[in-house]
Amino acid sequence: MAVDAPRQHTVADYKRDLKPVWCSGCGNYGVLNAIYRALTELDVSPHDVGIISGIGCSSRLPGYINVYGMNAVHGRALPIAQGLKLARPEITVLAVGGDGDGLSIGMGHFPHAARRNVDMTYIMMDNRIYGLTKGQLSPTTPKGDVTVTSPFRSIDTPMEPVKLAVAFDTSFVARGFAGNLKHLTEMVVAAIRHPGFSFVHVLSPCPTFRGMDEFKRIRDLIRVIEVPATELGSRDAAFTREDADPGAINLGILYKSPRPHYGEEALRLRDISRAGLDHEPTMQELLQEFMP
Ligand SMILES: Cc1ncc(C[n+]2csc(CCOP(=O)(O)OP(=O)(O)O)c2C)c(N)n1
Ligand code: SF4
Numbered sequence: 001m002a003v004d005a006p007r008q009h010t011v012a013d014y015k016r017d018l019k020p021v022w023c024s025g026c027g028n029y030g031v032l033n034a035i036y037r038a039l040t041e042l043d044v045s046p047h048d049v050g051i052i053s054g055i056g057c058s059s060r061l062p063g064y065i066n067v068y069g070m071n072a073v074h075g076r077a078l079p080i081a082q083g084l085k086l087a088r089p090e091i092t093v094l095a096v097g098g099d100g101d102g103l104s105i106g107m108g109h110f111p112h113a114a115r116r117n118v119d120m121t122y123i124m125m126d127n128r129i130y131g132l133t134k135g136q137l138s139p140t141t142p143k144g145d146v147t148v149t150s151p152f153r154s155i156d157t158p159m160e161p162v163k164l165a166v167a168f169d170t171s172f173v174a175r176g177f178a179g180n181l182k183h184l185t186e187m188v189v190a191a192i193r194h195p196g197f198s199f200v201h202v203l204s205p206c207p208t209f210r211g212m213d214e215f216k217r218i219r220d221l222i223r224v225i226e227v228p229a230t231e232l233g234s235r236d237a238a239f240t241r242e243d244a245d246p247g248a249i250n251l252g253i254l255y256k257s258p259r260p261h262y263g264e265e266a267l268r269l270r271d272i273s274r275a276g277l278d279h280e281p282t283m284q285e286l287l288q289e290f291m292p
Contacts, residue, residue: 075106
């Protein structure tokens, strides 16, 4: 789109009549609104977007956006979304889901999505609990917290999604907060614009199972930072920043590892495999090669 060209889409184009069934005060409303705004800013046609989720309260999100979507299988948003992008490289593909979906049952897919580097965006809505199934401890539940499955307090060390993403050399890593819509929208826009697999960790409170003061607790810890471009590619710097102040949570673009994405690599491979051929092989010729 030319710089001065008027936008073709408004937020209303991405909204549906179906009202979310989320509890009032749920952080997921903030994430939904950030995605509406990001798509509006990117001015992408609803029919050119696909959003795939797993299972959970957060994973209901595709149902509330007027784009192609699928509330899929628990923990499997990433492989399905990668398949969609490979089949339809021209569309914008997002995967969304909770901390349970992405870090428990779906954890095996995260490092592979990062190393494969398909050009898509993964938004993890981290509420530090299993919401849909009514309050069990999740991989990100803080140590010491009481949940329905840790009635005498959790003794597990929580996972840290941003550090995991950095360790996996994810090509773009950011963090936002459902209670800071403007900043979260910026993070989602930057992630979608990034050519490669981008990960946005979103602090998305569940007041129902983590208490009404969860929003305030998080708001008191967050600080928006701007990492200098010269530091964005350093894993050491990213880890050091995350650990620098145990009383603070960094919001912003936290790590970048730019490299050719999977689609570009696959095209290169196709060209190499065709070098020396004087014509496009027919199906008959290919079959003959494998079954002479
Ligand atoms: C194969 C399978 N195992 C377990 C479940 C039950 N289950 C549904 S959602 C969920 C966890 C949800 O937690 P999270 O992904 O953090 O989402 P939230 O509801 O908190 O947004 C579980 C264990 C399931 N649906 N399918
Ligand atoms: S249970 Fe928690 S995560 Fe689920 S809709 Fe309610 S507030 Fe949101």
